[in-house]
Amino acid sequence: MRLIDGKAVAEKIQEQIKEKVAEMRLQSQRVPHLAAVLVGNDGASLTYVSNKVRACEKVGFRSTLIHLPEYITEAELLAQVQALNENPDIDGYIVQLPLPSHINAKKITYAISPDKDVDGFHPTNVGKLALGLPTFVPATPLGIIQLIEHYQISTEGKHCVVIGRSHIVGLPMSLLMSRNAYPGNCTVTLTHSRTANLAEETRRADILIAALGKPEFIKAEMVKEGAVVIDVGITRLPDASKKSGFVLKGDVAFEEVAPRCSYITPVPGGVGPMTIAALLKNTLLAAEKVV
Ligand code: GUN
Numbered sequence: 456m457r458l459i460d461g462k463a464v465a466e467k468i469q470e471q472i473k474e475k476v477a478e479m480r481l482q483s484q485r486v487p488h489l490a491a492v493l494v495g496n497d498g499a500s501l502t503y504v505s506n507k508v509r510a511c512e513k514v515g516f517r518s519t520l521i522h523l524p525e526y527i528t529e530a531e532l533l534a535q536v537q538a539l540n541e542n543p544d545i546d547g548y549i550v551q552l553p554l555p556s557h558i559n560a561k562k563i564t565y566a567i568s569p570d571k572d573v574d575g576f577h578p579t580n581v582g583k584l585a586l587g588l589p590t591f592v593p594a595t596p597l598g599i600i601q602l603i604e605h606y607q608i609s610t611e612g613k614h615c616v617v618i619g620r621s622h623i624v625g626l627p628m629s630l631l632m633s634r635n636a637y638p639g640n641c642t643v644t645l646t647h648s649r650t651a652n653l654a655e656e657t658r659r660a661d662i663l664i665a666a667l668g669k670p671e672f673i674k675a676e677m678v679k680e681g682a683v684v685i686d687v688g689i690t691r692l693p694d695a696s697k698k699s700g701f702v703l704k705g706d707v708a709f710e711e712v713a714p715r716c717s718y719i720t721p722v723p724g725g726v727g728p729m730t731i732a733a734l735l736k737n738t739l740l741a742a743e744k745v746v
Contacts, residue, residue: 456713457606459685459720461598464605465728469514472735476515487742488517489573489734490539490548494532494558495525499691500551507549510731516738519545529558533566540568547573547591547741549734552623570746573737576622584627587634589746591737596627598729599664599685603638608662608683608718615641616660618653618673618706624666624687632662653677670704675711684712684719687726 476486489511493504504520511518521535532554539548548571554560569579575591583590592600603610615632619625629645632638646656648667657663657677665673666687678684688706705722713719720726740746 456716457718458713459602459606459718459725461602461720461725462728464602465598465732468601468729468732469510469735472732472739473514475739480515485742486515486517487546487738488519488544489738490519490521490545492521492523492532492535492539492548492550494523494527494551494554497553500553504551507731507734510735511738514735516735525555527558529562532558532563536563536566540566540571545571547571547738549574570744571741573734573741575627575737581622581627584630587636591740591746592631592733593623593627594730594733594737595624595666595687595726596631597733597736598726599628599687600631600638601733602685602720602726602729603683606718608638610638610662611640613641613661614644614659615662615664616644616646616657617664617666618646618657619666619668619687620645620647621666625664628664628666632664665706667706669706671706671708673707673712675708675715678712678715680715681717682715684716685726686720686722689722689727 575593632641633643654677662683664685670690686705686707691701694702
């Protein structure tokens with residue numbers, strides 16, 4: 456079994472981006488500028504957005520955090536999105552999800568200019584991804600693709616089972632793994648909460664990508680011997696013994712599943728750090744106007 460070290464791969468990618476930014480500065484070009492919009496004070500979202508902003512600083516990007524109160528109206532948030540679309544100083548931006556329930560998240564996502572949509576959530580960009588055209592690939596799936604590439608894991612002709620059909624992870628992941636490219640060329644089964652006999656499906660997976668958000672749901676008997684297991688889950692469970700008051704748990708029962716795998720990602724330190732590196736990569740693409 457080989458452990459996939461997402462932290463190390465993410466650091467390597469961020470180092471490459473940092474070098475690129477230093478080159479841009481040397482040539483007196485403007486450096487990429489990412490903005491992040493956060494509505495409300497959800498603890499996990501606050502952490503994620505702060506990590507994204509901190510990562511920008513580390514590679515030399517400019518970053519702007521726009522922290523708005525929970526009670527902001529949909530119209531006010533739409534005005535903020537419009538302002539970011541029109542601001543030539545901002546190359547790309549994200550609106551952190553989930554949004555409060557009184558705001559229609561689809562309406563907000565669809566108002567983001569596709570050219571600045573570094574999350575890759577806008578229908579134009581999802582459509583481009585489905586057609587295999589160059590676009591912003593959502594950060595988590597892009598991070599997973601980069602991990603598979605880094606470890607030179609073979610994908611052609613393999614059976615890939617994705618659990619979860621979210622627009623952020625499962626759906627784009629299934630498109631990427633089935634495309635005619637490397638990584639890709641898999642036969643993909645996209646499973647979800649209504650899938651009958653899920654364990655039967657997961658046991659057929661050469662590559663299993665778990666993105667269902669249920670801590671330690673994937674047990675040893677659900678995994679084929681020699682499978683590659685990618686754990687996207689990152690649930691906070693209360694733990695009084697920790698200074699933070701919580702522990703992070705993946706969707707995979709790591710201790711029992713790991714001995715069966717050829718490769719596995721840990722939580723934390725697997726997919727998580729890669730999502731940040733992927734977002735930086737998309738921001739660089741946005742600044743270079745290559746997508
Ligand atoms: N919430 C969880 N993951 C993401 C992400 O990748 N982008 C945004 N905007 N919100 C998220």
